[in-house]
Each structure stands twice: as structure tokens, then as C-alpha cells.
Amino acid sequence: MENKRIYLSSPTMHGKEQEFVKEAFDTNWVAPLGPNVNSFEKELAEYVNIPNAAALSSGTAAIHLALRLLGVKKGDIVFVPSLTFSATCNPIIYENATPVFIDSEEETWNMSPEALRKAYEKYPSPKAVIIVHLYGTPAKLQEVMEICAEKGTAVIEDAAESLSSTYKGKHTGTFGRFGIYSFNGNKIITTSGGGMLVSEEEAMIERARFLSTQARDPARHYQHSQIGYNYRMSNVTAGIGRGQLLSLEEHKALKKAIYKQYQEAFSDIEELSMNPLNPDGDANNWLSCMTIKEGARVTPDMVMDALEAENIECRPIWKPMHLQPVFQEYDFISVLEEKGGKGSISEDIFNRGLCLPSDIKNTQEDMDRIINIVRKVFVTAHIVA
Template identity: 60%
Template sequence: MNNERIFLSSPHMSDEGFEQEFVKEAFDTNWIAPLGENVNKFEEELAEYVGIGHAAALSSGTAAIHLALKAAGVEKGDYVFCQSLTFSATANPIIYENAVPVFIDSDEKTWNMDPKALEEAFKKYTPKAVIVVHLYGQSADMDRIKEICDKNNTVLIEDAAESLGTTYKGRQTGTFGEYGIYSFNGNKIITTSGGGMLVSNNSEKIKKARFWSTQSRDQARHYEHSDIGYNYRMSNVTAGIGRGQLKILNNRVERKRQIFNTYREELKNIPEITFPNENEWEYSNHWLTPIQLNGKVTPNELMDELENYNIESRPVWKPMHLQPFFSEYDFVGGGVSEKLFSNGVCLPSDSKMTKSELEKVIKVIKGLYKNV
């Protein structure tokens, strides 16, 4: 038996070596610092790919959310509505700015922010910004969410960390709000090992974000600082990796979709396993394949069984309103996000998975259900 580990989602460099070419250029020209041709070009190429005016390459998706909140004018005591079913990196920057998060439940159709709960939250609070997430590459219902935010004159920020390559009605996620963010962490659909991007059609705000990201150094011969700054700029080396990865993004999206569809087809005869719907308005990148278990096998039992065969899996994100740190903050909605967490497992969705590895995962799952 081949016991080589099957990963959830690991870095996948191009077969053509595009990344190495751009990194070599950075070394050959000695542009190793957080500025240079690769940084500038990565911003331009990413913005062109998603169809937006401007982009700032940063050290992480978290940094991008933080600077989006600053650009939106979020200050101490301001309310920020945030999707509850997400990774903590979505919510943490709200605390960085000493603002107050209010967590919003999910809609079962999208797994993302529930527009009805969002409307209810607006009856209780007047927020400075709303952060919606496109979870696991599945698009939120952006028409309704944007309509609600526009009606209430509230800045919309899209956490598209997991959804680069996903479209909603033919338009890239991350481009509907005033600000969008992407992540290039090691497990994302493309990676720079670590990094992120802030995008917007507002050129002045992106220019300001770049200023903040390089320690807010004013134009002066000496070191002059009239604003608080951060060490958030992406390096020219990692930007080179990103430029290479961007060239094969469409291939990665297609492979992730193949993996999702294979799981769904092969496991369709197990009624206790359900998959998220790909709604009529979206073309999902299916970064990960999350499932719901509604029966005799628990998520922990499935994950333990997969681990017995050296197969990595992961629970669905635990909602923020259930996290110890965030438990004091308000939550608006019902029990959808809690249900998705309690019943959820993310199956291995590594774009490097071979046919035999995918078959192995499916065989283990089928065997578990056959034996219980």
C-alpha cells in the first residue's frame, strides 16, 4: 500500500517553471526588497485578471483586510458586520482597529452571509463596514448583499481569500465591494508562500494602502512619519512566485472543480453525505470540497478514519460567535452556521492529487459507511 500522505491543499508550482523565472530575475537584478518589477507587475496582472482598477500587494490577506478597514475609515468604537462562519483572520483586523464586530449568520443556500440576517442587523446597529466572505470558493449572494449595503450607505469589503477564480454572474468575486482581498497563503489556489492583495477601483485608497504598508514614510530626506505605518508590503521575490502562479490559475480552478465533481458523483449514493449547491449565479473555484454528514457517521469519525490511511482532512470553520475570544460580541441569525460547523468536513482537494489518490479517498469513505 502506498502510504504517502494525501494533503488537504498544498502548494502546487507550475510544471513550466514560471515561478523560478521571475524569482531568478529578482535575484539577478538584486531586487530582493519589498519593491521592484515583480511587485508592480503582480499588482497589474492580478488587477487585470479579476477586472478591477488597482491593487496593492501585501504580506498577507489579513494585512489586506486590516488596510481595507482603515481605508474605509473604521475607528475605535465603530461597528463592523462580519460573517460568522469564517477563519479568524477575517475578524481579527476589526479588533486591531479597536472596532466592535457583530457576527452575521449564514444562509444554507450559499454557506455565506445570510442577507436576511444582514438586514436584521441593520435594524439594530449602524456599522461603518460589512465584511462578507466567499467561503471555500463558494460565492455569496452579492446582488442582495451589495443592495443592502448600498441602501444603508455602508462600505462593503469582500474577503475573497479562498475564492480567486470564482465568478458571480460572470464577474470575479472580490470586485463587487469598495474593497476586495485575496490570499496567497501556502494552501490557497495559488500561492506566494505567504501574501495577499488588496483591490479596489479607488486609486487614491490603494495608493494610501501602499503608503501605510511601507511604514507610512512621508516624502522627506529624513525619516518623517505623520501617520501610523505597518510592515505589510509584499517582497519582490514572493511577488515573482505570484506572477508565475497567476499564469496557471485557470488550470488550478479546473482541477479543483474536477475533484469536487468527482467526489459528488462517486458519493451520491450515500444519502447521509450532502454537498454545497453550486448556485445558478456562480462558477466556483471549489478551493476545498466541504461536505455535510447527516447520519450515522460523525465528522470526527470520518476524519479519524481518513487519518488512519494518512489522508488529511479538516473540520469546517468554527463560527466566530462560538470562539472564546469573540463570545462577548453580538450575533444575528439562527443556527445555520453552527449546523454547518457541527456536521462539516473538508475533504482533500489538493490540485496535485492523482487519480489513484482521489480514488483512495473515495474508497475509504465508502468503506466506512459500508461497515457502520
């Protein structure tokens, strides 16, 4: 008999979502507009304490619109972390702009302020900087924001993975000129697929709504003076989001408990470290990750193979963008080479890391099963050696 499937991070529904979805059906509001969309925008904005939000079809769409609103165009430079998911930087290419990939730092795995300063020496006038809060851990926002302010560069915060995370008491996604959230199926809350663009600037969010509904001019006939997009969230999926938002704090607490349990369970394995957390922030621990000490007898592939053999889902750390074939022509800024090192921090994290199952529906039996398998890999490696 096959072992029970344990997922990396699957949706968790509570029943409240169905009430909002049913309301959409009962009132025939199944279009990409409606009361749930308006309310989800308002409720999400209130949660993160920002005045304006636009509900969109994906986090990727939100990044794309943020770049459009900043006037990013062909030939413009955009600084972006290398250690992230491709959705962070794909919209830069949509606008025929040029990404410059920035290395990570070890303390949070996010954009290195030192590498960012080095990037400015080579490219003094980027059009925008995109910050990512990887796996839900806030970046070194004070340092990065100070550098960007000093250089007069607009910041987009990719908080796709970090909804509910805070830095010095303020929500991630609310520090830059624009912030984006993702509600993909594996995120801390989901709308099945969807995203949100937030900003202090009401006029910018109004324009985002205009662009996201095919940029139709206010005329009786169908008139378009510029290119628009079909990026608006539907009233049905917004209903799911409204129900999910009611359970966000519960989800966060469960994610944090998973991280803490792994941390305690592996504390005696000196070759293993959990992903670092920013002491100035409160992470949502969207995914709990681990790295294995260089030179250890165990490799990430050994751990992932052992888990997958027992029907347990896990995955590697994001492969850095500067190592991706599709982005090989673009520049990458690392600080290691000038210090006599080789490669990069982001590459090192990728080579030594993996994402552990972080599903909030995991029972204690599930967690024990995962932990025992990981521990057995290390014990077996030492016995064999």
C-alpha cells in the same frame, strides 16, 4: 510501510515561478519593492478586471488596511460572517472596533441576507460590512450588496478563498469598495505567504501602499505623521505569484474536477451532501466539503479519523466566530430563534461538516483511495447498526 501522504491543499509549482524569482536574484531586487511587485499587481488586476491593486504581506494585512482606509475606529460596528476563518475578523479588533457576527444561509454557506437585515434593525449604522466567499463559493452578492447600498454601508469583500470565482460573470473581490485576496500556501495560487488589496479607487490603493511601507512622509529625512505598517509584499514572493498566476485557470479546472468527482462518487449516499454552490456564480471549488445528515450513524469525526489513520489530511469546517472564546463578548445575529429553532445555520454546518482533500496534484489512485475510505465509513456504520 506508511501510506503515501495526501494533503488537504498544498502548493503546486510549475517551474515558471523560478524564472521570475531568478530574475529578482539576478538583479538583486530582493527587497519589498521591485519589478515583480509592480507587475504582479498589474497582472492580477487585469485578471480580475479591476484597475488598482496593492501587493501585501497577507490577506489579513489587506483587510486591516481596508478597515483603516474606511476610517474604522474604536466603537465602530463592523458586520462580518460568523462562519469564516479568524483572519476575516481579527483586523476589526486591531482597530478596537466591534464585530457583530452574522449567521449563514444554507444555499451557499455565506452571509445570510435575512440575518443581515435583522442586524441592521439592531445596529442601524455599521461602519462597514465584510462579505466572505467561503471555500470559493460566491455569496448571494446581489441581495447583500443591495441591502448595503440601501443602508449606505461600505463593503469589503474577503475573497481570500475565491480568487477566480465569479458571480454573474464578474470576479469576486470586485463588487465591494475593497476586495482582498490571499496567496497563503494552501490557496488556489500561492506566493508562500501574501495578499492583495484591490479597488476601483486609485487614490485609496495609493494610500494603502503608503500605509504598508511604514507611512513614511515624502521628506528627505525619516519623518512619520501617522502610524504605518510593514505590510508590503517582497519582490521575491511576488515573482512566485506571477508564475502562479499563469496557471490559475488550470488550477481552477482541476479543483472543479475534484469537486465533481466527489459529488458523483457519493451521489448514492443519501446521508452525505457536498457543499452547495451558488447557481448564479462559478465557484473555484478551492476546498471540496461535505456535510452529514443530522441523525446519521456516521459523524464527521468518524470520517476524519478514518482518513487521518491512512495518512490523508482533512479538517473540520471553520468553527463559527461567535463560538470562539476570544469573541464570546460580541453579538451574533441568527434568524433561527425567531423561527422557533435553536442555534444557528453556521453552527449546524460546523457540527455536520468537514473539508475533504482537495489537492490538485492528487492522482486518480489518490482520489479512489480517499473515496473508498469515506464510503467504507458509511458502509461499516450500516453493517454495525
